Amino acid sequence: MGDGSSLSPLVQRRRLRAELRAARQAAELTQDQVAKALDWSQSKVIRIEAGSVGISTTDLKALLGVYGIDNPQHIDKLVALGKAARERGWWSRYRDELSTGRGHELLQLIEYESGAAVRRHFEPLLVPGLLQTEEYARAIISTFASADRLEKLVEIRMKRQELVNRPDAPQMFFILDEAVIRRLVGGKDAMQRQISRLIELGSRPHLTVEVVPFSAGAHPGLRGQFVVLEFPDPDDDDVLYLENTGGDLIRREEADQVLPYLEAFEQLRAISLGPQGSADYLREVAKAMG
Numbered sequence: 111m112g113d114g115s116s117l118s119p120l121v122q123r124r125r126l127r128a129e130l131r132a133a134r135q136a137a138e139l140t141q142d143q144v145a146k147a148l149d150w151s152q153s154k155v156i157r158i159e160a161g162s163v164g165i166s167t168t169d170l171k172a173l174l175g176v177y178g179i180d181n182p183q184h185i186d187k188l189v190a191l192g193k194a195a196r197e198r199g200w201w202s203r204y205r206d207e208l209s210t211g212r213g214h215e216l217l218q219l220i221e222y223e224s225g226a227a228v229r230r231h232f233e234p235l236l237v238p239g240l241l242q243t244e245e246y247a248r249a250i251i252s253t254f255a256s257a258d259r260l261e262k263l264v265e266i267r268m269k270r271q272e273l274v275n276r277p278d279a280p281q282m283f284f285i286l287d288e289a290v291i292r293r294l295v296g297g298k299d300a301m302q303r304q305i306s307r308l309i310e311l312g313s314r315p316h317l318t319v320e321v322v323p324f325s326a327g328a329h330p331g332l333r334g335q336f337v338v339l340e341f342p343d344p345d346d347d348d349v350l351y352l353e354n355t356g357g358d359l360i361r362r363e364e365a366d367q368v369l370p371y372l373e374a375f376e377q378l379r380a381i382s383l384g385p386q387g388s389a390d391y392l393r394e395v396a397k398a399m400g
Contacts, residue, residue, distance in 0.1 A: 120161075120221035122195035126192070127161035129188060133177040136157070147176050166198040200226060200269065207262050215351075215359035220270060222349050224271060226280045228340035230375045232331045234287040234293070237304060239267050240274055241284065241311055241319070246304045249296035253278045274317065282317045285378045287331060291395055302399040309392050312385065320382035321391055329381060330374035338371055348372070 134144060141159070145152040156164045158173075165173070170192045174185055201220045208217050223229060231238050237246060247267045248260070255263050273279060294301045312319035322329060337351040350362040350371055362368060383391055 116303055119195050119197045119199060120218060121225035121341060121346065122191055122197075123161040123164070125343070126165075126188065126195050127159050128192045129191070130173065131159050133174070133179060137177045139176070144176055148172055151169060165192055167192060201266075204262070206267050207225055207259065207266065215361065216292070218361065219351055219359060222269075222339050222351075223280075223337075225341060226339040227342040229280050229282045230338040230340075230372070231283065231336075232285045232378055233335050234331055234376060235335070237286070237290055237308070238284055240271055240282075241308060242271075243304050243307050244268055244299070245296050245300045249300065262351070274311065274314075279316050282315060283320075283375075283379075284318065285320045285322060285331070285375065285382055287322050291321060291392065298399050302396050305392050305396040305399070309389055309396070311352065312392075318385045319388055319392075320379060320385055321388040322378055322382045323391075326381040330377050336371050336374075338368060338375065371386070 134141070139147075141155045142152050144150075145155045154163075158169075160163050170183065170189060174188065179185060199221060201217055205217065208214065212364065231240075236250060239247065240284055242250070248264050249265070251263050252260055274282070295304070308319050311317050323329065329339065335353045339349045339351075341348075347363055347365060348368045350368045352360045352362070354360060354395075382388065
């Protein structure tokens with residue numbers, strides 16, 4: 111296990127919870143037995159293993175003692191992981207703005223994407239938030255946000271885009287249905303600038319933008335938007351995010367639920383215009399708007 115120092119706190123908590131669950135199972139202990147051994151409530155053990163709460167260094171060492179883990183190097187690694195899991199990312203200062211509706215799930219997505227190595231993203235309707243110009247983002251957000259929240263939500267979206275410009279940015283693959291390009295969000299001029307932004311981003315070595323044309327007919331992406339995040343450590347399972355018809359984000363982590371979407375993504379790439387063909391198409395559309 112690496113130290114994971116560049117990963118987000120949420121990814122660190124996810125890794126720590128897997129380590130602790132595996133250690134308990136290796137010790138052949140139930141959660142109830144662990145709770146009784148430490149004079150804790152069983153719910154505390156459950157919350158720690160679920161990654162829903164942090165764990166102090168003192169509690170972590172006590173837990174490892176119950177599990178019979180006495181290797182100093184292993185203990186030091188887990189303690190470092192626990193400390194990193196308690197750190198706060200830039201997004202934590204926006205918790206008040208994202209405390210209702212889909213905000214909680216969005217915060218989790220932001221945390222996960224900050225630690226991902228690969229992002230696969232399909233969008234059937236709108237330009238993905240990480241690729242939006244500010245005026246496009248403002249036009250979209252204004253359709254659902256109140257005036258007093260608009261500026262803060264636009265600020266959050268623009269802040270997220272720092273991920274795209276990071277020196278260690280993840281490899282990103284975006285596939286867009288042609289409907290995304292044809293919808294004039296914010297008007298013709300704003301959309302022309304948005305398409306130019308897609309062309310520029312798609313030329314970067316770590317990012318590809320591909321378009322599935324209307325001529326492709328029915329395809330697996332018609333069931334809706336999805337994002338699959340892959341992490342640097344092979345022991346960290348992929349995470350799937352779906353958006354339902356109500357706009358809520360739904361997270362899935364089980365391999366049997368993620369795999370069909372990975373397969374669908376490759377099918378969509380096969381029927382897309384490809385990176386170069388998509389760039390040529392985007393230039394044609396932008397020129398026609400001029």
